[in-house]
Amino acid sequence: xxxxxxxxxxxxxxxxxxxxxxxxxxxxxxxxxxxxxxxxxxxxxxxxxxxxxxxxxxxxxxxxxxxxxxxxxxxxxxxxxxxxxxxxxxxxxxxxxxxxxxxxxxxxxxxxxxxxxxxxxxxxxxxxxxxxxxxxxxxxxxxxxxxxxxxxxxxxxxxxxxxxx
Amino acid sequence: xxxxxxxxxxxxxxxxxxxxxxxxxxxxxxxxxxxxxxxxxxxxxxxxxxxxxxxxxxxxxxxxxxxxxxxxxxxxxxxxxxxxxxxxxxxxxxxxxxxxxxxxxxxxxxxxxxxxxxxxxxxxxxxxxxxxxxxxxxxxxxxxxxxxxxxxxxxxxxxxxxxxxxxxxxxxxxxxxxxxxxxxxxxxxxxxxxxxxxxxxxxxxxxxxxxxxxxxxxxxxxxxxxxxxxxxxxxxxxxxxxxxxxxxxxxxxxxxxxxxxxxxxxxxxxxxxxxxxxxxxxxxxxxxxxxxxxxxxxxxxxxxxxxxxxxxxxxxxxxxxxxxxxxxxxxxxxxxxxxxxxxxxxxxxxxxxxxxxxxxxxxxxxxxxxxxxxxxxxxxxxxxxxxxxxxxxxxxxxxxxxxxxxxxxxxxxxxxxxxxxxxxxxxxxxxxxxxxxxxxxxxxxxxxxxxxxxxxxxxxxxxxxxxxxxxx
Numbered sequence: 001x002x003x004x005x006x007x008x009x010x011x012x013x014x015x016x017x018x019x020x021x022x023x024x025x026x027x028x029x030x031x032x033x034x035x036x037x038x039x040x041x042x043x044x045x046x047x048x049x050x051x052x053x054x055x056x057x058x059x060x061x062x063x064x065x066x067x068x069x070x071x072x073x074x075x076x077x078x079x080x081x082x083x084x085x086x087x088x089x090x091x092x093x094x095x096x097x098x099x100x101x102x103x104x105x106x107x108x109x110x111x112x113x114x115x116x117x118x119x120x121x122x123x124x125x126x127x128x129x130x131x132x133x134x135x136x137x138x139x140x141x142x143x144x145x146x147x148x149x150x151x152x153x154x155x156x157x158x159x160x161x162x163x164x165x
Numbered sequence: 166x167x168x169x170x171x172x173x174x175x176x177x178x179x180x181x182x183x184x185x186x187x188x189x190x191x192x193x194x195x196x197x198x199x200x201x202x203x204x205x206x207x208x209x210x211x212x213x214x215x216x217x218x219x220x221x222x223x224x225x226x227x228x229x230x231x232x233x234x235x236x237x238x239x240x241x242x243x244x245x246x247x248x249x250x251x252x253x254x255x256x257x258x259x260x261x262x263x264x265x266x267x268x269x270x271x272x273x274x275x276x277x278x279x280x281x282x283x284x285x286x287x288x289x290x291x292x293x294x295x296x297x298x299x300x301x302x303x304x305x306x307x308x309x310x311x312x313x314x315x316x317x318x319x320x321x322x323x324x325x326x327x328x329x330x331x332x333x334x335x336x337x338x339x340x341x342x343x344x345x346x347x348x349x350x351x352x353x354x355x356x357x358x359x360x361x362x363x364x365x366x367x368x369x370x371x372x373x374x375x376x377x378x379x380x381x382x383x384x385x386x387x388x389x390x391x392x393x394x395x396x397x398x399x400x401x402x403x404x405x406x407x408x409x410x411x412x413x414x415x416x417x418x419x420x421x422x423x424x425x426x427x428x429x430x431x432x433x434x435x436x437x438x439x440x441x442x443x444x445x446x447x448x449x450x451x452x453x454x455x456x457x458x459x460x461x462x463x464x465x466x467x468x469x470x471x472x473x474x475x476x477x478x479x480x481x482x483x484x485x486x487x488x489x490x491x492x493x494x495x496x497x498x499x500x501x502x503x504x505x506x507x508x509x510x511x512x513x514x515x516x517x518x519x520x521x522x523x524x525x526x527x528x529x530x531x532x533x534x535x536x537x538x539x540x541x542x543x544x545x546x547x548x549x550x551x552x553x554x555x556x557x558x559x560x561x562x563x564x565x566x567x568x569x570x571x572x573x574x575x576x577x578x579x580x581x582x583x584x585x586x587x588x589x590x591x592x593x594x595x596x597x598x599x600x601x602x603x604x605x606x607x608x609x610x611x612x613x614x615x616x617x618x619x620x621x622x623x624x625x626x627x628x629x630x631x632x633x634x635x636x637x
Contacts, residue, residue: 049336071513087295
């Protein structure tokens with residue numbers, strides 16, 4: 001397990017996101033959560049590229065599978081590390097954004113896909129938070145089915161958690 | 166290539182691909198100071214310390230990738246790609262490595278280096294920080310360079326075009342998935358060139374892939390998936406296996422890897438030391454500043470070499486000095502022990518992990534016993550090598566259960582009677598499918614030293630050898 005994997009695991013742990021990779025939705029939630037955590041200022045050093053479901057890092061999938069495959073010995077290794085206080089507090093503050101009570105896995109994956117995708121479009125200056133209609137059109141062009149109202153809500157949530165000013 | 170403006174008019178002779186023809190616009194890009202910098206970045210890092218002829222550069226490799234892209238485009242003659250798309254793809258191939266660091270990946274991932282004193286077993290909890298401003302990846306840096314270097318912006322036409330090309334090779338925009346698939350498929354042009362080029366330069370046969378057969382049998386499906394015909398399955402498997410052989414024989418050669426690890430650890434120590442702040446970039450902001458201005462021209466292998474030479478005379482830090490001196494004098498770090506071979510991906514206690522743990526537990530005592538410092542040991546190993554870029558991350562069953570978007574980077578094969586290609590890990594009887602539960606792992610322990618008596622060194626090796634034995 002390298003330092004990047006340790007940082008990934010500890011950041012997800014602080015945000016109470018499971019490091020589970022068994023199903024597609026679990027892997028999608030993991031990817032989008034890691035993207036949002038990094039955008040919130042926890043620099044894990046991952047590079048995200050645009051894939052069919054929005055920002056995605058092959059290294060995160062590889063890193064997560066590596067950790068899971070290490071099983072008990074991996075858990076023992078992670079026990080020896082703690083996340084710095086500032087990152088830990090930031091991850092904790094993002095927890096309500098990354099999971100909501102009584103939300104199904106499918107709904108959660110869809111919501112995180114929207115949040116991460118819109119934020120990626122804003123950060124790469126392909127869309128503007130002030131233009132939800134335009135943002136929705138770009139998402140549609142990329143085969144995503146999110147309404148203007150959903151985009152508006154996503155912008156509101158991103159702002160509320162300090163991911164957009 | 167409809168207009169006369171886009172007609173190739175310049176030819177470069179390359180030892181791998183022969184004639185490489187470029188248009189006037191492409192020639193203008195090549196003849197910028199920003200692109201010419203690639204002549205001063207060795208493709209194989211410190212490989213030349215073992216294979217003396219392996220001094221080829223990112224410049225030649227970039228032209229090679231460009232040539233392969235041209236051949237793919239000629240072969241596909243895709244109606245889905247207009248003249249402008251094709252021109253963009255040619256530029257993206259030519260410029261895909263424009264953001265590479267000195268000594269390539271060696272400097273880029275300095276943040277991931279773990280020093281021996283951080284590895285050894287300790288009862289205290291260690292803190293890992295998510296607040297460091299790390300170096301950006303070379304693809305991101307490439308995009309930054311294209312948008313900020315005037316010469317290349319002008320050669321490409323304007324900043325918008327430069328931005329578009331940068332977005333294409335760094336995959337930072339999702340506006341044209343068709344183009345993205347072409348440049349980022351697992352059968353990517355980058356690997357097709359570097360395996361051949363590196364093998365020829367090193368003088369080894371392991372990367373001699375069947376490039377012509379692969380390119381002659383490449384196809385694109387109606388949905389835009391790139392793959393090879395079934396008859397080229399052997400060539401595709403050979404390509405994937407070649408990559409593993411090249412890692413074993415060249416990229417992770419014990420001496421090359423030892424030198425590179427010594428350099429990585431040296432750079433990590435230098436970066437963390439205040440004495441080198443004017444000589445070596447401390448963080449990502451400084452790297453971006455270098456790459457956004459005229460300093461970029463000196464951001465070559467010489468940039469790292471000057472740090473090494475300075476560090477070799479640094480009497481205030483014996484560890485920095487000893488690491489630098491081994492590079493200056495080509496005194497390889499001594500390999501004390503290693504675990505090297507195939508491991509089951511699902512094995513939670515593979516031999517490499519046991520060896521690493523034994524090293525962590527025993528290094529302090531070993532250092533004390535022989536009058537060495539823990540910092541002189543390099544406990545290291547590359548990421549496990551995969552037979553297939555994505556498939557090997559998963560168990561075979563899991564790989565077969567991937568969603569289409571997760572399969573994008575798997576090599577695909579057009580089986581008879583199927584319109585869309587299948588991932589190579591799904592094809593019954595394929596060698597890659599059989600090997601998809603394995604990864605090639607390496608874990609090593611080196612010692613950097615100046616003048617240890619041979620008998621003492623042998624005693625240390627004997628002790629470390631015991632750590633390589635699996636537990637009963």
